[in-house]
Amino acid sequence: MIxxxxxxxxxxxxxxxxxxxxFLTGVRINAPLQLHKWLPVVCAIPSMMSELKHQxxxxxxxxxxxxxxxxxxxQYWRSMEQLLAYTRNRGSKHLPAWYTVNExxxxxxxxxxxxxxxxxxxxxxxxxxxNMPPFGLSGITPIILxxxxxx
Amino acid sequence: MIQRSRFTSKFNDNFVIFxxxxxxxxxxxxxxxxxxxxxxxxxxxxxxxxxxxxxxxxELWRSRTSIMIQYWRSISDLHAYLNNxxxxxxxxxxxxxxxxxxxxxxxxxxxxxxxSPxxxxxxxxNMPPFDLKNINK
Numbered sequence: 001m002i003x004x005x006x007x008x009x010x011x012x013x014x015x016x017x018x019x020x021x022x023f024l025t026g027v028r029i030n031a032p033l034q035l036h037k038w039l040p041v042v043c044a045i046p047s048m049m050s051e052l053k054h055q056x057x058x059x060x061x062x063x064x065x066x067x068x069x070x071x072x073x074x075q076y077w078r079s080m081e082q083l084l085a086y087t088r089n090r091g092s093k094h095l096p097a098w099y100t101v102n103e104x105x106x107x108x109x110x111x112x113x114x115x116x117x118x119x120x121x122x123x124x125x126x127x128x129x130x131n132m133p134p135f136g137l138s139g140i141t142p143i144i145l146x147x148x149x150x151x
Numbered sequence: 152m153i154q155r156s157r158f159t160s161k162f163n164d165n166f167v168i169f170x171x172x173x174x175x176x177x178x179x180x181x182x183x184x185x186x187x188x189x190x191x192x193x194x195x196x197x198x199x200x201x202x203x204x205x206x207x208x209x210e211l212w213r214s215r216t217s218i219m220i221q222y223w224r225s226i227s228d229l230h231a232y233l234n235n236x237x238x239x240x241x242x243x244x245x246x247x248x249x250x251x252x253x254x255x256x257x258x259x260x261x262x263x264x265x266x267s268p269x270x271x272x273x274x275x276x277n278m279p280p281f282d283l284k285n286i287n288k
Contacts, residue, residue, distance in 0.1 A: 064216075072218065113276045125263060125265065128261050132258040132260050133174075
């Protein structure tokens with residue numbers, strides 16, 4: 001229940017009836033000078049994103065990216081099964097990148113990797129978007145105009 | 152400090168992932184969005200200084216659209232903080248709420264997810280204390 005002191009009428013609240021998956025992932029450049037170690041890993045990100053966007057049947061619904069020394073990719077997936085299937089898919093861009101990571105990551109420490117995946121049940125979340133373009137979950141779910149206190 | 156090995160983490164209780172941020176829709180005038188931009192570190196500092204509020208950990212990425220990932224003990228703690236008249240969040244929220252009626256210079260977005268034990272997986276390789284790995288200590 002969102003219940004701030006005042007909620008403006010134009011607020012948009014969105015929900016879906018199905019469960020889905022939030023996948024937070026990224027790369028950390030631990031040793032910036034060891035370009036040859038981290039560049040192949042960082043470069044794999046846009047190619048994976050492109051693959052997922054062009055093949056919606058793989059199960060990714062939407063993604064947002066933030067760059068930095070530690071990068072962040074927020075992905076919304078239809079199910080955990082599809083996310084896991086993609087990570088193990090021999091024809092995907094992910095598996096070669098993961099092999100590269102495994103080869104370089106353990107013995108040098110030049111690049112770090114982090115993954116967090118969360119199964120989100122229906123009715124176990126809430127959200128608000130004000131003055132925003134289609135963004136995050138609001139890009140993939142039906143729109144409900146927020147008309148007062150509560151959600 | 153980088154931990155040069157693989158880690159995962161498990162949290163035994165329910166918790167909340169809160170994704171929140173702002174978008175600078177128009178760079179000018181600067182004074183329309185700067186107060187909100189400036190409020191973000193104030194909020195993080197407040198949450199870090201007062202762990203009893205219920206925020207377990209926070210990470211921030213800045214860009215035209217910024218994002219804070221916050222890990223909360225419970226949705227009730229999160230709601231209590233967002234409605235707390237003494238906190239750093241509500242004044243910024245009120246100001247935004249008033250301004251949002253008249254201009255669209257700043258956008259705000261937030262997504263809160265309740266997470267149950269056994270409904271998530273994490274992997275960290277060569278990472279400093281970060282996210283869920285950090286809060287399990």
